[in-house]
Amino acid sequence: MHEDFERCVRAVQAKDSRFDGWFFTAVLTTRIYCRPGCPAMPPKPENMTFYPSAAAAQQAGFRACKRCRPDASPGSPEWNVRADLVARAMRLIADGVVDREGVPGLAARLGYSTRQIERQLLAELGAGPLALARAQRAQTARLLIETSGLAMSDVAFAAGFASIRTFNDTVREVFALTPSELRVRARPAPHAHAARTPVAGSLSLRLPYRAPLCPDNLFGHLAATGVPGVEEWRDGAYRRTLRLPRGHGVVSLRPEADHIACRLSLTDWRDLSLAISRCRWLLDLDADPVAVDDQLRTDPLLAPYVDKAPGRRVPRTVDGAEFAVRVVLGQQVSTAAARTLAGRLVEAHGEAITDPDTHPDGGLTHLFPSPEALAALDPEALAMPRSRRATLTGLVAALAHGGIDLGVGADWDRAREQLAALPGIGPWSVESIAMRALGDPDAFLPSDLGVRLAARTLGLPATPAALTAHAALWRPWRAYAVQYLWATGDHPINLLPTNGN
Structure with a gap:
């Protein structure tokens, strides 16, 4: 977008924060670069030049604006x-x-x-x-x-x-x-993007995002499917443990009016940047909800549900391998049963940690077991049907030995092929992992029961093949369409929790 000079100028003159992160405005006279939504008086167009990244502006000799803090804008979608x-x-x-x-x-x-x-x-x-x-x-x-x-x-x-x-x-x-x-x-007045915290050994900050954001399905899904000991909903915040390269951490994420309040406790502060990145990924905070919703509104059957609660995000994960294991545990069982199975696995094989924010009504106790730890288990010790046990052991072996990459930089198509080649990993499991672990915005679940029920309610085609054909209208945002379809049902994943788990 930075090469479209006239469009960039219009965005800057309108102080349109929707374009924050899409490009950066450098002012030739002051040698300062800003985000498009900077509240300062816009410079003259002849004094503007545009860069696709903060790094490029810095390399060209421009300094970050002290007022709009372009270094703290949402990432490029x-x-x-x-x-x-x-x-x-x-x-x-x-x-x-x-x-x-x-x-x-x-x-x-x-x-x-x-x-x-x-x-x-x-x-x-x-x-x-x-x-x-x-x-x-x-x-x-x-x-x-x-x-x-x-x-x-x-x-x-x-x-x-x-x-x-x-x-x-x-x-x-x-x-x-x-x-x-x-x-x-x-010190005199902490900046709007960061705040001090009363909890010793932790750091509090604000995670920015592009409005609108609908927190209901985002936090509702994470809370309703949370694994005991690893995740919890407490006092209006989603909390979970993080496995990081140099240690571990605990994060608390709370939806606020114009940001996500984030509190991090880390065993090694060198993991801070990575922890923030994974929290943003988990909550899909770098999405462009305006582009997504505009496309989904072109379907008259879906448009009323988009208008009712715009800005739905796709709840993701902080660890692709963890999510893949949880998908297998949840095959053909209820959400409650899947949580129970995962909780037992965590208690038996997860790495114990100490929650820095202890509480009589809850607490985090473990990191989710790594693929290496799970690959070393005796399969007979897993309390699940033999076929699903074989699926799980095959998956963790592939993850532990590098046969499948589910990280943020993974090749989506290759990961799908590798997952589909494993016994017991069908299309629903593959697309669930693609949606929430790989972050593919066009992942689609036409055979999902909740999606099919919603399709029937909305008057959409009910069979997977016909629904997939109709869903071509929603591309490349079918994963977001799934969130709107799920929201038509009466399920805890659609509701912002009000109490603890």
Whole structure:
């Protein structure tokens, strides 16, 4: 979009925050870059130039606006919609792969050479993988500087910088302030995107998103299907444990009027950027709800339900392998039975943790078992039908040995093929995993019972083949159409919880 000058100018002049993250506005006279929705007076069009990423603007010598904080805008929805190389690379960079494994690690995960990755990212985003990762480190550093009491040396390494000098130089270059000046500036009135927390050893922040957002199905689904010990709904917030590269964490996510309130407790602050990225992925916060709903409204049978509660998101997962295991546990059983089976698996084989926010009426006790831990189990110890036991053991073996990639940078088509090749993994399971683990916005479940009941209620074709043909109207957003179809039923997944689990 950044190449459409007139359209970008109109968005900036209208201060249209719907385009935040789609492109960045750089002002030639002030050498500052902003988000389209910046509340400041728009510059003259002849003084504007546009970039597809914050990293590209930074590389061109522009500093982040202190008022609109473009580094904290919602991410580009393009990376959630597309399945090509650039989109997969961007999802992996957001997941911290470059910081942990370098550009060669990124290239190896994608199956391309480092030169091919760099060339394609530069062509589309105006910045290579190192610059994109650097911009993310700068954003994480600012968050820690402004919202925590960590020493600056600890902030530097937690944000992923290799040295204090690089940290100081980057912060000064990107924000035109030293780290100490940033902290002093934030103390009198903490910024709207971050807030201090009363819980020791944790960090509170706001996760931005594009409006509208309907929290009912998003949090209702997560709470209704939550695995005891790993997830819970408490005091108006969804809480869960996180398995992270350097340790573990506990996150609390609460829907507010214009943001998601997020509180994170981590055993290693170097996992902060990744934890935030996974929380955004879980709640589908980088979606473009206006584009989605506009397309779904073209179907007159679906339009009234979109208008009734616009902005539905697809509830995802923080761990693709975990979700795939839970899909198998839930085959042909009720939601309650699936939760019970998963809870037993967690209690017996999950890694025990201590909840930093203890509570007499609840608490988180475990990380969900890793594929490696599950692959080592005696299949006979699993209390489930023999056929489903075989399906589960086949799945965890493939996940544990790298035979299937369900990470954020996975190739969607290849993952579908690999899943379908496993015994007991049918189309419903494949598409459920594609929707919530892989994040394919066009994943579709025509054989799902809830979808078929909703189709009958709305006057849509009831058979899977006929419904799939009709659903061509909804592409490429069929996963979102499923959320609207499910919302026609009377089920806890459609309701924002009011009490604990």
